[in-house]
Amino acid sequence: MDKTQIVYTDNKDNKFWKFILNELKPKGKIFTLFNIISFPVMVLGIIIIYIRFRDGIGAVTNLNQEIPWGLWIGFDVVTGVAFAGGAYILVFMVNILNMKQYKPILRVTVLNGFLAYLFYSAALLLDLGRPLKVINVIIGNNFGVSSVLFLVGWHFLLYMLALLLEFSPAIAEWLNARKLRKVLTGISLGAVIFGITLSVLHQSGIGALYLMAVDKIHPLWYSNYLPLQFVVASVFAGISMVILEGSISHKVFSYQLEKDAHHQHNKILTGLSKICAGALFAYFSLMVIVFVHGKDWKYMNSGWGSWYLFEMIGFVILPMILFYFSYRHKNMILIRVAAVLTLLGVILNRMNISIIVYRWMDVERYVPTWQEFVVTFTIIFIEVWVFRWIITRMPVLRKSPEWVRGDH
Amino acid sequence: MIINRRNFFKAMGATAVALSIGKEASASAGEILQNDDELNGMLYDNTKCIACHGCEYDCAEAHGLEYPDIPENPPIRKTNEAQLTVVNTYETSKGPMHVKVQCMHCNQPACDAACLTQAMHKMEDGPVVWREDKCMGCRYCMISCPFDIPKFEYQSTNPRIMKCDLCYERQKEGEMPACAYNCPQEALLFGKRRDLIKEARKRIHEEPEKYIDYIYGEYEAGGTSWMYLSGAPFEELGFKTNIQKSSYPGLTKGFISSIAPVDILLPAALLGIYEATKSRTNHSTEEEE
Numbered sequence: 195m196d197k198t199q200i201v202y203t204d205n206k207d208n209k210f211w212k213f214i215l216n217e218l219k220p221k222g223k224i225f226t227l228f229n230i231i232s233f234p235v236m237v238l239g240i241i242i243i244y245i246r247f248r249d250g251i252g253a254v255t256n257l258n259q260e261i262p263w264g265l266w267i268g269f270d271v272v273t274g275v276a277f278a279g280g281a282y283i284l285v286f287m288v289n290i291l292n293m294k295q296y297k298p299i300l301r302v303t304v305l306n307g308f309l310a311y312l313f314y315s316a317a318l319l320l321d322l323g324r325p326l327k328v329i330n331v332i333i334g335n336n337f338g339v340s341s342v343l344f345l346v347g348w349h350f351l352l353y354m355l356a357l358l359l360e361f362s363p364a365i366a367e368w369l370n371a372r373k374l375r376k377v378l379t380g381i382s383l384g385a386v387i388f389g390i391t392l393s394v395l396h397q398s399g400i401g402a403l404y405l406m407a408v409d410k411i412h413p414l415w416y417s418n419y420l421p422l423q424f425v426v427a428s429v430f431a432g433i434s435m436v437i438l439e440g441s442i443s444h445k446v447f448s449y450q451l452e453k454d455a456h457h458q459h460n461k462i463l464t465g466l467s468k469i470c471a472g473a474l475f476a477y478f479s480l481m482v483i484v485f486v487h488g489k490d491w492k493y494m495n496s497g498w499g500s501w502y503l504f505e506m507i508g509f510v511i512l513p514m515i516l517f518y519f520s521y522r523h524k525n526m527i528l529i530r531v532a533a534v535l536t537l538l539g540v541i542l543n544r545m546n547i548s549i550i551v552y553r554w555m556d557v558e559r560y561v562p563t564w565q566e567f568v569v570t571f572t573i574i575f576i577e578v579w580v581f582r583w584i585i586t587r588m589p590v591l592r593k594s595p596e597w598v599r600g601d602h
Numbered sequence: 603m604i605i606n607r608r609n610f611f612k613a614m615g616a617t618a619v620a621l622s623i624g625k626e627a628s629a630s631a632g633e634i635l636q637n638d639d640e641l642n643g644m645l646y647d648n649t650k651c652i653a654c655h656g657c658e659y660d661c662a663e664a665h666g667l668e669y670p671d672i673p674e675n676p677p678i679r680k681t682n683e684a685q686l687t688v689v690n691t692y693e694t695s696k697g698p699m700h701v702k703v704q705c706m707h708c709n710q711p712a713c714d715a716a717c718l719t720q721a722m723h724k725m726e727d728g729p730v731v732w733r734e735d736k737c738m739g740c741r742y743c744m745i746s747c748p749f750d751i752p753k754f755e756y757q758s759t760n761p762r763i764m765k766c767d768l769c770y771e772r773q774k775e776g777e778m779p780a781c782a783y784n785c786p787q788e789a790l791l792f793g794k795r796r797d798l799i800k801e802a803r804k805r806i807h808e809e810p811e812k813y814i815d816y817i818y819g820e821y822e823a824g825g826t827s828w829m830y831l832s833g834a835p836f837e838e839l840g841f842k843t844n845i846q847k848s849s850y851p852g853l854t855k856g857f858i859s860s861i862a863p864v865d866i867l868l869p870a871a872l873l874g875i876y877e878a879t880k881s882r883t884n885h886s887t888e889e890e891e
């Protein structure tokens with residue numbers, strides 16, 4: 195009796211590992227355009243990362259004593275987190291507001307958010323001078339509770355956990371783990387609620403990081419409202435990312451979708467563009483209030499003033515109008531244009547605050563090295579590779595397996 | 603789960619209030635520690651300084667750094683990761699005048715508030731010190747310091763944050779900072795902040811034509827433990843004169859104090875909305891049937 199028992203479990207384990215091994219093999223074509231471009235970049239990026247750890251941060255970046263945070267923080271973290279905001283917005287809409295029509299894109303958005311956070315943390319570790327000491331913050335032997343960065347870090351970390359939980363039913367479906375799935379879906383409401391809370395706080399926290407840099411950031415960009423401004427921006431940044439990313443994966447992975455998915459997706463897009471227009475309007479109003487309250491007109495007459503207007507008109511007002519217009523006229527192409535404009539605008543604003551208008555009065559400017567760019571792209575490419583690996587294996591875009599519907 | 607409408611909106615309102623505190627970030631800034639006056643600090647009097655640069659060497663020696671290489675008639679320099687203090691000479695309306703630059707040891711330091719591991723920390727008796735075993739090298743202290751003091755060893759694989767620590771180690775052994783100890787002109791006066799301010803006022807009062815009637819550091823950034831007396835206007839000497847008079851950590855206080863309420867109230871609000879929308883759809887589907 196005993197013996198057979200053992201053999202049986204062995205067998206099961208074997209099957210499991212065989213399944214995993216099989217899934218690890220690449221699926222689909224290897225020599226696609228994307229692969230041909232991304233692979234060499236990734237190899238180069240990994241070499242640069244190696245040099246960074248061998249010779250120090252100064253060996254591969256242009257960071258200096260005046261500009262301690264450059265592209266890796268300014269783009270990967272400060273901008274990237276806003277782009278990943280789609281996850282909490284959609285989760286809020288579907289799971290809290292009960293807007294079921296957005297459910298088809300929920301899983302893929304949550305997955306995107308989770309991966310984004312995972313890789314941004316990796317970028318963050320690269321940028322830390324003494325990354326091993328991160329443990330001090332986590333095990334709590336030194337809590338700097340009055341530090342914005344400390345609070346952002348913890349909310350960030352916990353949110354990653356919440357996102358993983360929200361996505362976990364898909365993993366369970368992939369592994370055919372029925373019981374596990376039931377447990378996981380059971381705790382998901384908690385994960386949803388805390389996930390949204392954690393998001394609101396770390397999205398605003400990233401803006402709050404710059405509150406003490408009041409003498410360094412150009413007055414047109416700095417205000418006490420930075421935290422609020424950053425949360426509102428995360429709404430349209432996140433949704434625009436969902437629109438753009440959704441449009442791309444609907445093309446690339448179209449074989450995974452059901453017949454009516456396309457029509458449904460268009461409906462989703464128009465709904466989202468309405469929300470984007472609203473969020474952009476809220477943002478614009480906030481900026482106007484902030485301007486009227488505290489900003490000095492004299493700054494408007496300088497080059498910085500024009501740069502500010504360029505950002506506000508070209509990347510806030512224009513996409514706002516485009517989103518509204520395309521929502522009224524159900525114009526799918528215009529929606530995508532507006533989404534791209536919005537994303538560029540968010541990049542512009544966040545790069546402005548973290549790099550371009552940071553220390554605006556200095557003569558010497560920081561320009562990232564090519565190595566910093568390569569590493570940034572490496573991180574994005576690895577993320578896309580992992581995303582693709584998961585999409586082709588787990589029920590993210592395609593329907594869940596039969597047994598799931600039976601379970602409900 | 604029973605959440606009636608009224609409670610639910612109450613919770614929402616409270617959350618909104620909590621969020622709006624975040625906006626009023628600087629409202630509570632400027633409060634001063636009770637024991638500020640008891641902090642150890644330094645008073646630098648540039649009418650006494652002759653720019654011998656001796657303190658630069660003494661500082662290097664006290665911190666195990668290499669002696670700086672200072673040219674004749676040096677240009678205006680900044681501190682860096684290998685030189686924690688520099689003495690600069692400016693041509694002013696009162697003739698050439700000198701300024702010693704180093705950490706200001708703020709009473710409420712931005713760097714301390716910024717640091718998420720408390721590696722940067724204001725000690726009870728005044729010095730703001732950096733502690734190697736805690737720091738993770740995030741450089742947020744550099745972003746936050748209004749005087750641009752913390753410097754980072756970019757070329758090292760185990761980089762340190764370098765800045766003046768008011769010779770904390772020497773102070774622990776009952777000695778005064780190396781620069782003050784060695785200054786041949788007694789341009790540096792080490793002591794309790796209260797006594798330093800008194801002394802500075804006395805000097806200004808006794809020789810009003812010699813001094814500018816201002817103690818830099820008495821109120822800057824909410825008060826600093828390192829203070830300056832000058833014979834020429836401060837703006838001619840490279841001082842940051844736009845530094846706010848209230849503390850820098852005060853700028854984030856509002857945000858930080860709104861976190862706990864949001865963490866508690868927002869989930870409650872979300873649960874409320876969840877219940878509300880759930881019953882609404884149940885209702886409507888029933889009606890449809």
Ligand code: SF4
Pocket residue numbers: 705706707708711712713714730746747748749750751752765
């Ligand atoms: S001057 Fe800068 S480094 Fe020195 S205590 Fe103040 S904030 Fe910290």
Ligand code: SF4
Pocket residue numbers: 716717718719720721722732736737738739740741742743744763
């Ligand atoms: S670099 Fe070190 S000392 Fe500075 S804030 Fe980060 S952990 Fe603290």
